[in-house]
Amino acid sequence: MTFGKFISLSIVGVLLLAGCKKNSGSATGGSNKIRVGYIGLTCEAPIFSAVEKGFFKEEGLEVEMVKCEWANYKDVLALGGFDITHHLVMYFLKPIEQGLDVKFTAGIHMGCLRVQAATKGNIHSVQNLRGKRIGVPGMGTPPFIFANRVLGANGIDASKDVTWRVFPAGELGLALDKGEVDAVADSEPIGSLLLADGKVRNVADQAADAPYKNEYCCAVIVNGKFLSANPKAAAAATRALLKGAKWVEANPAAAARLSVEKKYLAANPELNTVAISHLRYVPSVSGADAAVKSAAAEMKVAGMLSPTTDVAALAQRAFAHLDGVSDEWLQNLTVEKVAGGQIPPDQDIRLFAELILSDTEGSCCTKEKTVVAAQK
Numbered sequence: 001m002t003f004g005k006f007i008s009l010s011i012v013g014v015l016l017l018a019g020c021k022k023n024s025g026s027a028t029g030g031s032n033k034i035r036v037g038y039i040g041l042t043c044e045a046p047i048f049s050a051v052e053k054g055f056f057k058e059e060g061l062e063v064e065m066v067k068c069e070w071a072n073y074k075d076v077l078a079l080g081g082f083d084i085t086h087h088l089v090m091y092f093l094k095p096i097e098q099g100l101d102v103k104f105t106a107g108i109h110m111g112c113l114r115v116q117a118a119t120k121g122n123i124h125s126v127q128n129l130r131g132k133r134i135g136v137p138g139m140g141t142p143p144f145i146f147a148n149r150v151l152g153a154n155g156i157d158a159s160k161d162v163t164w165r166v167f168p169a170g171e172l173g174l175a176l177d178k179g180e181v182d183a184v185a186d187s188e189p190i191g192s193l194l195l196a197d198g199k200v201r202n203v204a205d206q207a208a209d210a211p212y213k214n215e216y217c218c219a220v221i222v223n224g225k226f227l228s229a230n231p232k233a234a235a236a237a238t239r240a241l242l243k244g245a246k247w248v249e250a251n252p253a254a255a256a257r258l259s260v261e262k263k264y265l266a267a268n269p270e271l272n273t274v275a276i277s278h279l280r281y282v283p284s285v286s287g288a289d290a291a292v293k294s295a296a297a298e299m300k301v302a303g304m305l306s307p308t309t310d311v312a313a314l315a316q317r318a319f320a321h322l323d324g325v326s327d328e329w330l331q332n333l334t335v336e337k338v339a340g341g342q343i344p345p346d347q348d349i350r351l352f353a354e355l356i357l358s359d360t361e362g363s364c365c366t367k368e369k370t371v372v373a374a375q376k
Contacts, residue, residue, distance in 0.1 A: 020068040020081050034237045035064045037082035039073065040265040042188055042275040043218060045255040046108055047086065048264045050244030058243075059236035077102055083226040084237045086218050088112065089288070089295050090145040096318045097305055101224035103320040105238045107216030107288030108245045110280040111207030113146040114191040116200035117183040118176045126154045126204055130161050135181035137169040142217075143185035145304065149295070150204045152302030159303065173199050188275040196274075207278055216284065216291040227320060235322040242283040242325070247335045249281035254341030277343055285327050289319050 020037070034056065038044050050056055056063040066082040074092060076082065078100050086108045096102065115134070117123035123132065129151065136144040148158045156162065167175045172184040173194050183203060186194070194200040206212040220238045227234045248255040256272035259265055265272075293315040299305045305314070 020066050020072075020076050032060055032062055032233065033064065034061045034084060034233055035066050035082040036237070037066050037068050037073070037077060037085040038264070039068055039070060042256075042259070042265065042267070042272055043109065043112060043279060044086070044264070045248045045259050045276055046241055046244030046281065048244075048259045048262060049247045049255050050240045052258055052262055053244070053247060055240040055243040055247075056237065059240045061233065061236055061240065063240075074100065074102075077221070077223055080223055080225060082223070083230075084220065084222045084234065084241070086220045086241055088142045088217055089219050089291050090149070090217070090299065091142050092221060093292070093296055093299060093314070093318065094304060097309055097314055103222050103224055103227055104219045104288055104292055104318055105222055105227075105234070105285075105320050105322055106220045106242055106325055107284045107291060108218045108220060108241065108281065109248075110213065110216055110282070111205075111278055112187050112217040113143055113185070113206040114187070114202055115143075115147050115150055115183060115185050115204040116191060116194060117203050119198060119201050121182055123183055123203060124201070126150055126156070129183060129203065130156050132182040133163045133165055133180070135165050135167050135172050135175045135184040137172065137186065138166055139164065143187055145299070146206060147185035147204075148302040148304055149298040153298055157303075173197065176200065188278055192274050192278055193271070207280065211294065214287070215294055216288045219288040219291065222320070231322065235324050238322060238325050239329070242330060243333065243335060245281045245283040246330075246333060248276065250335050250337050251341030252276045252281075253343055254338050273343065283330055285321070285325060285330070289315075289321075292319050 036047060036051070036056075038047050051063055051065065066076075068076055068081070073087070074095050077085065078095075089104065092100070092102060092104075115126070115129075117128070123129060134147060136147065138144065144164070151158045151162065165175065165181050167181075169186065169190055172181075172186055172190060175181045176184060176194075176199055184194070184200070191200075191202075195202070202208070204212075206215070206217055220241050222234050222238070253273045256276045257269045260267050260269045260272055293311065296305065296309075296311045296314050296318075300307070300309060300311055305311075
C-alpha cells in the first residue's frame with residue numbers, strides 16, 4: 001500500500017467514525033470492555049434491555065453504547081468504531097461477500113419486513129406485482145432486499161419486471177394515497193401503522209409467510225478483528241444480547257416502554273408496543289446459521305449476490321460459533337416476567353393500533369416521530 005493510499009483510507013476511517021456518538025468515556029482494549037452499536041430502532045429493544053437490566057454486567061462486561069447513523073453503520077463496525085450489535089442478516093451479506101470482516105454469532109428475532117399493496121388496488125399476491133411500481137425507503141435498504149428476494153423466489157426479475165420508487169419511510173403511505181406506487185416494501189412499525197390505517201393488505205409478511213416466518217431477520221454481528229482478539233468477550237456480549245432478546249419476548253410492553261423512557265428512540269410507547277408485538281424474539285444459534293444460508297441462497301437467485309458466489313462457503317465465512325453460546329444454553333436460560341410487561345392475550349393488537357392512531361390530540365405528532373425513529 002502506498003503512503004498516499006494509507007492517508008486516504010485513514011481520512012475515510014476518521015470521517016466514518018465521526019458519524020457515531022459514544023454514550024460514555026472511550027473504551028480501552030481490555031477484554032472486559034465492549035462497545036455496542038445502535039441506531040435507535042424499535043427492533044433494537046434487546047440491546048437497550050440488556051444494558052438497562054444489567055445483562056452485560058452479569059457477563060462481567062463494562063458496556064459502552066455507540067450511536068450511529070444508517071449511512072455508515074456497516075463501515076463503522078468493520079473499522080472498529082464499535083465491537084458488536086444485532087442487525088439484519090440480509091443487510092450485511094453482500095458486504096461480507098465483498099470482504100467485510102464481520103461475523104454473525106446468533107439469531108435475535110424474526111418478522112421485521114413486509115411487502116404491502118394498496119387495499120384499493122388489484123394486487124393480492126406476489127405474482128400480481130409484475131409490472132407494478134413498488135415504493136421503498138431506499139435502494140439497498142432491508143425492505144428493498146426483502147422485496148427482491150420475494151420477487152426472485154417467484155420468478156419475477158426485480159431489475160426488469162417492476163419499477164422501484166424511493167420515498168422517505170414515513171411517506172410510503174402517502175405515496176400509495178396519491179397513486180404514485182402500487183405497493184410498498186417496509187418494516188416495523190410502518191407496516192402495522194399502514195394496516196391500522198386501512199391503507200394496505202399484506203402481500204408478503206416475513207413474520208407469517210413461509211419460508212420466511214421461521215427465518216431470523218436480525219442476528220448478533222461482531223467485528224471480526226475484535227472477535228479474533230477477544231473471543232471470550234465476544235461470547236459474553238452475545239449472551240448478554242440473547243438474554244435481552246428473551247427478556248423482550250417475555251416482557252414486550254415493558255421493553256417498548258423502556259426503549260422510549262430511557263431515550264434510546266423518539267417514539268410513542270404504545271405504538272412501540274404494537275411494533276414490537278409483531279416481532280418474534282426467540283433467540284437461536286442454529287436458527288441464525290440456517291437464516292444466513294437461506295438468505296444467501298435467495299439473494300443469489302435474485303441477482304443480489306455474484307453469480308459465481310459459493311453460497312455454502314459464504315455462509316460458513318459469515319457465521320462464527322462461540323464457546324458458551326448454544327441452543328442448549330438458551331433453552332436453559334430463564335428471565336423474569338415483570339408485572340404489566342406483557343400484552344393481554346385477548347387484546348387485538350390491530351384494534352389497539354387503530355385506537356392509538358385515532359387519538360390524534362393525545363399523540364401530538366408522535367406517530368410521525370415513531371415512523372422516522374423506527375424505520376429500517
